[in-house]
Each structure stands twice: as C-alpha cells, then as structure tokens.
Ligand SMILES: Nc1ncnc2c1ncn2[C@@H]1O[C@H](COP(=O)(O)OP(=O)(O)O)[C@@H](O)[C@H]1O
C-alpha cells in the first residue's frame with residue numbers, strides 16, 4: 079500500500095472564479111505533492127473583475143472543520159487565507175490550540191493575513207484586525223503580509239526597501255516567529271524583493287517583476303507552496319526559498335481569463 083503524503087490544511091475562502099482562495103491553495107498543494115484539507119470560511123461571488131458577494135460560514139462550523147481533519151487525518155502544516163470576521167478568528171483559536179497548530183504546538187502555522195482582493199474588495203472586516211494581531215500573530219510560525227496588509231496591521235506605509243525592514247521589525251514585535259514582507263506592491267522597484275526576518279537576521283529574496291496584470295492568486299500560491307515545504311520538514315528559510323522559486327514560475331505561467339485579471343498557474347510544475 080502507498081504511504082499517505084504530508085497533509086496541509088488551508089483555512090480560507092472560496093473564489094468562484096477559481097484563481098485565488100482555496101482553489102489556488104488546493105492546486106498548489108497538488109503540484110507540491112501534499113494532500114490538501116480545507117476549513118472553508120466564506121463563499122465569495124468572484125470573477126476576474128472582482129468580488130460582488132460574500133457569504134460567511136458559521137464560525138463554529140469553521141472551527142469544527144479544523145478539529146475534524148486534524149484529529150482524524152492528521153496535519154503536518156496549516157495556513158490561513160481569507161478569514162472574513164473576528165468571530166471566525168475567535169472561534170478557530172481554541173481549535174488550533176487543541177490540535178497543536180502554531181507556536182507551542184508541533185504543526186507549523188503560516189498566517190497569510192488576507193484583507194482585500196487585488197481589486198480592493200474587502201475580505202476581512204475592519205473589526206477583525208485586533209483579533210488577527212492579538213490572537214493569530216503570536217501563534218504564527220510565519221506571517222506573509224503584502225504591503226496593503228502591512229499598512230492596515232502596523233500603520234506603516236512601505237515605499238522602499240528601507241521601509242520594508244522597518245515594517246518587518248514592527249510585525250515581528252506582534253509575536254510571530256518569522257515575518258515575510260512581500261514586495262509585489264512596491265511598484266517602483268524593478269524587482270519583486272520579499273524580505274524574511276526572524277527578529278535578528280534579514281534574508282532578502284529577490285525575484286523578477288514580470289510585466290503582467292495576471293497575478294490573481296499570487297499571495298495564496300506563495301503561502302501554500304511555503305506551507306507544503308514546511309509539511310515536508312523544511313526549515314522556514316528553506317521553505318520560503320522554495321516558495322519564492324515556486325511563485326516566480328507560477329507568475330511566469332499565468333494566463334488570461336475573463337475580461338479582467340487572470341490567475342497565476344501553480345500547475346507549471348506538472349508540465350515537466
Ligand atoms: N509581477 C510579478 N512578477 C513576479 N513576481 C511577482 C509579481 N507580483 C507579485 N509577485 C510575487 O508574488 C508574491 C505575492 O506578491 P504580492 O503581490 O506582494 O502579494 P499579494 O498577492 O498577497 O497581494 C510575492 O512573492 C511577490 O514577490
């Protein structure tokens with residue numbers, strides 16, 4: 079009989095257009111050779127032009143999904159995406175603790191603090207920011223904010239690489255073990271430089287900036303590929319280097335879809 083692959087849980091929302099959210103996470107898990115489990119937080123009505131509706135899953139149902147898969151299937155890593163509300167964050171926190179997900183437990187926990195879609199549609203209530211900072215950040219092995227999320231969480235407006243370091247320190251002070259400040263939104267920078275920080279050392283992850291509008295799902299794909307590597311036993315710096323290479327290739331393989339912004343393609347890996 080074949081042995082089960084490592085299992086990774088995504089706690090995130092559905093994108094009906096299939097480009098981001100759990101659909102991007104599951105494609106990435108598949109391409110990275112891990113088994114994906116899902117705790118669904120919300121259903122979005124979404125296409126390549128934006129989000130026109132959101133239906134939240136009851137908070138206790140989100141927590142129950144985590145317990146159900148962790149206690150039966152077992153998990154080697156977990157990540158978050160769209161969490162929608164404070165009620166959902168407050169409900170999942172005791173479930174994470176109960177099954178040992180996050181700092182203090184044995185399962186690495188990647189918090190991607192998704193707050194809005196690339197079109198600016200809100201995916202996390204303003205009233206959930208305190209819960210995100212106070213409950214999830216201290217439990218995180220790694221947090222992976224983009225620059226809009228950095229501003230929401232810390233108040234710091236990052237415009238250049240020096241600001242990126244200041245923001246990394248402010249985010250680390252909120253309690254995560256590692257911080258990855260993504261540089262995709264540093265529009266004037268000719269490269270996409272992501273910055274990893276553990277409270278003592280900065281590790282720069284440079285990458286090309288492709289001239290494309292088709293980057294939908296890039297944050298989800300990066301966090302999912304990092305989580306997959308962690309599930310296979312990589313250290314955080316090893317996993318982030320793997321994720322950076324993975325997302326660069328996924329952006330290079332992005333395709334147009336609909337009248338707006340198309341998705342990155344984690345399935346480049348299967349073309350080999
Ligand atoms: N045009 C691009 N070309 C290459 N890499 C990109 C591009 N845009 C974003 N990335 C990379 O994709 C990842 C997610 O980027 P970012 O846009 O910062 O976050 P989010 O998708 O969460 O808004 C980062 O590793 C970033 O460097």
Ligand SMILES: Cc1ncc(COP(=O)(O)OP(=O)(O)O)c(N)n1
Nearest residue numbers: 091098099195196294295296297298
């Ligand atoms: C349901 C859902 N979850 C997350 C996102 C955001 O995806 P992300 O890759 O962080 O960013 P963009 O693709 O919006 O740039 C989403 N749109 N929907």
